[in-house]
Amino acid sequence: MKISFIGAGNVAWHLSQALETANYDIETVYSRNPSNARALTQQLYNAQVHRGLDFLDSNSEIFFLCVSDDAMEEVIRNLSLPSGAILVHTSGSKTLNELQELVDVYLDETIRTGVFYPLQTFTKMFHVNFSEIPICLESSNLDVENLLITLAQSISDVTYAVNSEERKSIHLAAVYACNFTNHLWGIAQDLMKKNDLEFKLLEPLIKETLRKALESEDIFAVQTGPARRNDQKIIQRQIGALKNNTGYKKIYESITEDIIDKNTI
């Protein structure tokens, strides 16, 4: 089965290579920035750069739409797909209906839609092991759903049928669990650097915190630290130390307040 990619960002980068490793044939890659498409095709065996969004002559059955939510409408407005094709987005936050509505508005042909959301953070330079990545699938068409299941199972051991509302909740939870924690680690690294201290010092502590959290039925219950003890002396002193950084201070206050609330209810 032939597959094309629309978008050549972090998700397309990893997903196309994983599917190729599972013996699917990646036919073409399109990107608004052709040099990105070129870079990705160089990682693939036979894929060609596709210029423009006219895929009417394509032999692909499935088109993976790996563009940001913001760009989705503009891309679909200019898209032409062969009749019978399947268009699948890989976003955590866009509903299946939103995709289908754009397809209904802008595409004349009968196009079936689906969602193929790999629950992972992707960065081009970092290799990922797809087999452990949960893939969240959705389609209103049974044939498409079965096809997505087959595709997903060929690259991952963990596949889930997840509806759009559930996927939104997962995406929101992931923003806290991953994007926001990454930012907190960035702040910690910044605070250490400013005092000529190695971030590496915190590594065992971070790993142990994660281990405890992953083993906990209730992560709030294993909370430690000054906010957990409502130790106002330390809290006020730490807020004082942040007086020159309004952003860090607001984050400190909002999280501390919520931890204290959780423990005094």
Next chain:
Amino acid sequence: MKISFIGAGNVAWHLSQALETANYDIETVYSRNPSNARALTQQLYNAQVHRGLDFLDSNSEIFFLCVSDDAMEEVIRNLSLPSGAILVHTSGSKTLNELQELVDVYLDETIRTGVFYPLQTFTKMFHVNFSEIPICLESSNLDVENLLITLAQSISDVTYAVNSEERKSIHLAAVYACNFTNHLWGIAQDLMKKNDLEFKLLEPLIKETLRKALESEDIFAVQTGPARRNDQKIIQRQIGALKNNTGYKKIYESITEDIIDKNTI
């Protein structure tokens, strides 16, 4: 060498057992709550519960003060130690001077002081591998410092001489990197549970986020997600989904704002 513990909380629990494993003799354990002291002595070979804070007859050379910063003054006010004893606190946020001043005010005997801060989160039920835990040491007395180094090296491969200002910075960084991230994972778990979704789904994503952060010279540079892209549609929709939880919403807004600021400067 004999050692006594004042306090029987999470730090005393793990540190006393690690020192005993390294062949130090834990003589007594005091706790304001004697049943806590009892529970800890049951984990140790010969340690006795010490009732009250009069240690004048003790044979211990070192006394580990493992109480919360808030309780420190009250404990030292009632403390009697044999002349020549060494009193060491294990706190990340209390300076050596603050400890020395309390000792000067409340204790008649010549007591030397030091800091022995294991940079780790401790929970009684969770076994920790001390050998990887960085231990931050401080003393104004060379003999005490050397003794603390010997003690630290007997249980850990990673020991650092760190002054009080540096230790405060480490502690603040650790609050972000560990206490606060734990809370964010708690929120993610809560959001998943509310939608009958397993938190385990997020595990590969969390582990990958951590792996990338630990490998990054600049953690802010590997940031992903809607705030990093300043994707206001998703951001506003997610804030909307949090309208019933002011605490989560404030945290979302404060971190998102800081990520956007970092990427638009």
